[in-house]
Amino acid sequence: xxxxxxxxxxxxxxxxxxxxxxxxxxxxxxxxxxxxxxxxxxxxxxxxxxxxxxxxxxxxxxxxxxxxxxxxxxxxxxxxxxxxxxxxxxxxxxxxxxxxxxxxxxxxxxxxx
Amino acid sequence: xxxxxxxxxxxxxxxxxxxxxxxxxxxxxxxxxxxxxxxxxxxxxxxxxxxxxxxxxxxxxxxxxxxxxxxxxxxxxxxxxxxxxxxxxxxxxxxxxxxxxxxxxxxxxx
Numbered sequence: 001x002x003x004x005x006x007x008x009x010x011x012x013x014x015x016x017x018x019x020x021x022x023x024x025x026x027x028x029x030x031x032x033x034x035x036x037x038x039x040x041x042x043x044x045x046x047x048x049x050x051x052x053x054x055x056x057x058x059x060x061x062x063x064x065x066x067x068x069x070x071x072x073x074x075x076x077x078x079x080x081x082x083x084x085x086x087x088x089x090x091x092x093x094x095x096x097x098x099x100x101x102x103x104x105x106x107x108x109x110x111x112x113x
Numbered sequence: 114x115x116x117x118x119x120x121x122x123x124x125x126x127x128x129x130x131x132x133x134x135x136x137x138x139x140x141x142x143x144x145x146x147x148x149x150x151x152x153x154x155x156x157x158x159x160x161x162x163x164x165x166x167x168x169x170x171x172x173x174x175x176x177x178x179x180x181x182x183x184x185x186x187x188x189x190x191x192x193x194x195x196x197x198x199x200x201x202x203x204x205x206x207x208x209x210x211x212x213x214x215x216x217x218x219x220x221x222x223x
Binding site: 042 | 158
């Protein structure tokens with residue numbers, strides 16, 4: 001099956017700990033994205049990558065880091081510097097280019113206490 | 114700051130009626146427009162995309178685009194209770210970044 005996988009589905013952490021969210025795709029897509037969604041709100045872009053070994057900050061990159069060492073993988077680390085990390089995190093991928101839609105993984109719900 | 118605006122709702126329609134969802138965007142250079150459906154607690158799923166002015170139909174869904182007015186809409190005909198969800202409008206500009214609206218919550222009443 002082709003698609004995007006995110007793990008784990010639910011994640012609980014203590015304040016002050018770094019945590020890494022996994023995102024893998026087997027769609028052979030060039031572009032990958034990380035979004036954050038808070039209750040009742042839309043999606044906000046954290047980081048994106050249009051090619052391996054290259055990535056750019058989105059609108060809310062502070063407190064987050066990413067890597068893109070392989071085409072199929074785009075992990076997101078939520079650091080202790082992120083002031084309000086509890087949220088629903090969505091990974092997406094796209095063929096890339098001006099007309100191609102994004103497809104989303106199932107999401108990871110992170111709770112930090 | 115590029116913006117996409119939607120009425121947050123909730124928009125309530127009776128079963129079998131037409132639901133009309135609207136979206137406006139600020140970036141005149143935007144090229145592609147997408148509608149996603151998101152059920153509570155789930156990730157968004159693509160239901161329609163449109164690139165050119167005019168209407169595009171797919172089953173019970175019709176997307177309408179007016180670039181001069183910077184307006185895109187989604188019509189859902191013969192609405193069903195299973196259509197109850199939040200509908201996200203997304204706009205893709207020159208920078209190849211998607212900008213999402215806050216979503217409109219649709220409730221179809223049996």
